[in-house]
Amino acid sequence: MGFSLDLRYQICLQPVELPVFNPVALELLQLLAHSSAEISDVIQTINKDQGLSVQVLRMANSSAFAGRFRSETIKDSVNRLGVKTITNLAMAASQAALHTSESAVVNEVMQDLWLHSRACAVGCRSLAISTGHRDLADHAYLAGLVHDIGKLYLLKAMERISLDPDNKFELDRETLLDVFSDMHVEQGCRIMEYWNIPAVYCAIVANHHALHFDPNDTLLAIVRLVNFNSINYNLNLFPRGIQPPDAEAEINALAVDEAALTLLETDMADSCA
Secondary structure (H helix, E strand, O other): OOOOHHHHHHHHOOOOOOOOOOHHHHHHHHHHOOOOOOHHHHHHHHOOOHHHHHHHHHHHOOOOOOOOOOOOOHHHHHHHHOHHHHHHHHHHHHHHHHOOOOOHHHHHHHHHHHHHHHHHHHHHHHHHHHOOOHHHHHHHHHHHHHOOHHHHHHHHHHHHHHHOOOOOOOOOHHHHHHHHHHHHHHHHHHHHHHOOOOHHHHHHHHHOOOOOOOOOOHHHHHHHHHHHHHHHOOOOOOOOOOOOOOOHHHHHHHOOOHHHHHHHHHHHHHHOO
16 A cells, blocks of 8 residues: 555545535436436436536537437437436536536546546447447446545545645645555445445445456446456556456456447547547
8 A cells, every 4th residue: 555544544534425426416426326206307406506407408419419309408318319318418517517627637637537437438328339238338438437535535534634734645646546546446436335326336336346246247347357458448547457447257248349339438438528
């Protein structure tokens, strides 16, 4: 462990409610966990945050989702794309806004983390579709988006610690990445449990680096393969050390062919353009 035990202790003392989720996007995600959720409830929830609703509408009208028609309102977007896709867009729009910091070193890593998370979201959706699991595409997008939520929490926590005049920690990129390696899964699980995120996504956070996994867990296999390949695509800021040595088990579980891998690389690269 390259960073001090004192820094780890200080991180563990940080409040679990540090801003890693937009409240409205989180409410929307929790709303959809209940089968009784109505479309009108989803629309009303998004419209609580004017800035978020504008970003969702912009993303819904982007080339990736617009299709033949543009949406003029959130209601139009929900009716055209469905509540799950709109929830994904709301979460993505809100996450992008949270990956910023006044600290230059923290902000640089946050921006890299956002590129990774966004690329993994797009990549997971792409891989789900190309491997014949279209029914998992929306779940895969969100799973890819939040699998590293522990890293965002850690960045927020370390930023907070560095601003405390009673602490003497000097943050640098090496320290930030070292903390990621040791703590991001643990803290990610802590955050997901605290905010009552649906169990399917908590399992992704807990197991996306595990040495072994259940090959029948298709969603987890998708996230693990995309996350592993993000290293080869220069879209993963850290590190090989905590990754499984290869992704053969995931490739076999998903029956991935070369065409799917080529499309995956293209779609993930395009997400960063």
